[in-house]
Amino acid sequence: MIQTLDITFGYDSKDEVFKFPNINLKAKEHLLIVGKSGIGKTTLLHLLAGLLPIKTGSICINSTRIEDLSQKKLDAFRGEHIGLVFQRNHALKSLTVAKNLQARLFFSRKPINYKRINEVLTTLDLLDYKDKSIQTLSTGQLQRLGIAMAIIHNPKLILADEPTSSLDDENCENVMNLLLKEAQRHQANLVVITHDKRIVSKFSKVLML
Numbered sequence: 678m679i680q681t682l683d684i685t686f687g688y689d690s691k692d693e694v695f696k697f698p699n700i701n702l703k704a705k706e707h708l709l710i711v712g713k714s715g716i717g718k719t720t721l722l723h724l725l726a727g728l729l730p731i732k733t734g735s736i737c738i739n740s741t742r743i744e745d746l747s748q749k750k751l752d753a754f755r756g757e758h759i760g761l762v763f764q765r766n767h768a769l770k771s772l773t774v775a776k777n778l779q780a781r782l783f784f785s786r787k788p789i790n791y792k793r794i795n796e797v798l799t800t801l802d803l804l805d806y807k808d809k810s811i812q813t814l815s816t817g818q819l820q821r822l823g824i825a826m827a828i829i830h831n832p833k834l835i836l837a838d839e840p841t842s843s844l845d846d847e848n849c850e851n852v853m854n855l856l857l858k859e860a861q862r863h864q865a866n867l868v869v870i871t872h873d874k875r876i877v878s879k880f881s882k883v884l885m886l
């Protein structure tokens with residue numbers, strides 16, 4: 678469940694103040710965020726993840742007001758309950774694909790579940806790369822690994838910034854189906870930013886910034 682109320686934000690280096698429309702998602706509801714380049718979509722996603730501090734307003738995720746949390750508690754809350762798909766991959770370059778997923782589970786304070794790792798890698802067509810260094814992966818494979826890292830710990834909120842932008846039609850379909858299936862399975866909310874017209878029909882709620 679996500680509820681935002683009158684949130685505003687400003688980057689220190691700029692005078693511009695972003696004012697965002699309220700978001701109200703019940704359990705299992707999903708949201709697509711669209712809008713022209715530079716309007717503030719990624720900024721909003723980072724606010725929902727608690728990666729940036731709101732200036733005013735409130736953000737409530739599963740009954741927790743994230744602006745009330747200390748930095749330490751916020752980091753722990755994010756690690757445990759939120760899965761983030763970034764535009765750029767944040768995997769650790771020195772580790773293999775599987776070790777990156779193990780590290781993600783470790784930082785989320787979840788047990789290392791090898792069956793779950795294999796299942797996610799299979800769905801994302803990455804099983805053959807399990808023991809490969811991530812430096813050998815293509816852009817699309819890296820993007821799929823980013824998705825694996827965002828869902829491996831069964832988060833309650835999945836936030837995805839352009840998750841399908843560098844994927845072909847088949848992988849675009851696989852990735853969206855996986856994100857929706859994972860969200861459904863764990864009763865999670867899924868919030869996706871996109872310019873990708875191929876995925877619009879998958880969402881019943883759309884927020885235009």
Ligand SMILES: Nc1ncnc2c1ncn2[C@@H]1O[C@H](COP(=O)(O)OP(=O)(O)OP(=O)(O)O)[C@@H](O)[C@H]1O
Nearest residue numbers: 688689690691712713714715716717718719720721
């Ligand atoms: N760290 C930052 N410091 C200062 N300004 C920033 C920072 N990050 C983003 N901005 C500015 O804030 C505005 C919104 O950026 P944001 O990335 O949220 O837009 P967006 O809608 O996601 O764009 P796109 O669709 O191109 O990814 C832009 O004008 C951008 O230049």
